[in-house]
Amino acid sequence: MFKSIISLALFAGAALAQNIAIAQPPQGASVAPGSNMTVQLNKPNSLSSSEEVAVVIGIQSCSKSACSAPADILGEILYNGAYNPVYHEPQLPPYQNISVTIPASFPNGTAQIGIVHVNLIGAGPMPNLQTLNQTITIT
Numbered sequence: 001m002f003k004s005i006i007s008l009a010l011f012a013g014a015a016l017a018q019n020i021a022i023a024q025p026p027q028g029a030s031v032a033p034g035s036n037m038t039v040q041l042n043k044p045n046s047l048s049s050s051e052e053v054a055v056v057i058g059i060q061s062c063s064k065s066a067c068s069a070p071a072d073i074l075g076e077i078l079y080n081g082a083y084n085p086v087y088h089e090p091q092l093p094p095y096q097n098i099s100v101t102i103p104a105s106f107p108n109g110t111a112q113i114g115i116v117h118v119n120l121i122g123a124g125p126m127p128n129l130q131t132l133n134q135t136i137t138i139t
């Protein structure tokens with residue numbers, strides 16, 4: 001019992017250490033419909049091994065109703081493809097910039113970027129699915 005709690009905690013810790021973070025756009029960034037936006041996804045340095053699979057980036061409008069969790073609704077898919085974080089600047093963790101285009105007809109107001117990240121952790125390997133979100137403003 002105790003042992004399984006510990007291995008569960010280790011497992012969760014391993015998964016957390018392999019989770020990525022949204023470095024760009026910042027919370028509340030203003031973006032025009034039809035324009036390009038850089039989504040910068042950072043992968044923290046970590047000792048445990050993980051193999052990247054893919055990321056999906058979606059956008060949903062939340063100007064008329066509350067944003068849904070990206071695990072439930074991703075909205076319009078802006079990117080669905082490879083994730084290859086590499087070192088660029090020595091002071092930053094490995095990352096990849098992904099350029100996406102905001103649809104020209106996208107409604108003004110609050111919008112949410114939803115991200116799905118899939119990777120394989122450890123020797124198992126254990127599949128890991130992570131969802132992230134960032135709120136921006138379409139103006």
Ligand SMILES: *[C@@H]1O[C@H](CO)[C@@H](O)[C@H](O)[C@H]1NC(C)=O
Pocket residue numbers: 034035036099101
């Ligand atoms: C957005 O990026 C695409 C692909 O790089 C480019 O063809 C297009 O001109 C860019 N659009 C704007 C508004 O900068």
Ligand SMILES: *[C@@H]1O[C@H](CO)[C@@H](O)[C@H](O)[C@H]1NC(C)=O
Pocket residue numbers: 067068069070132133134
């Ligand atoms: C967005 O992510 C934050 C953590 O960064 C979380 O607290 C929040 O519940 C998420 N929102 C939705 C709608 O999933």
Ligand SMILES: *[C@@H]1O[C@H](CO)[C@@H](O)[C@H](O)[C@H]1NC(C)=O
Pocket residue numbers: 024038040088097
């Ligand atoms: C990634 O995007 C950020 C923000 O736009 C920029 O500062 C950085 O130079 C870009 N990195 C690369 C390697 O293009």
Ligand SMILES: *[C@@H]1O[C@H](CO)[C@@H](O)[C@H](O)[C@H]1NC(C)=O
Pocket residue numbers: 107108139
């Ligand atoms: C979006 O905002 C711009 C600038 O404020 C405005 O000109 C435009 O009419 C708005 N579009 C919609 C669909 O509300």
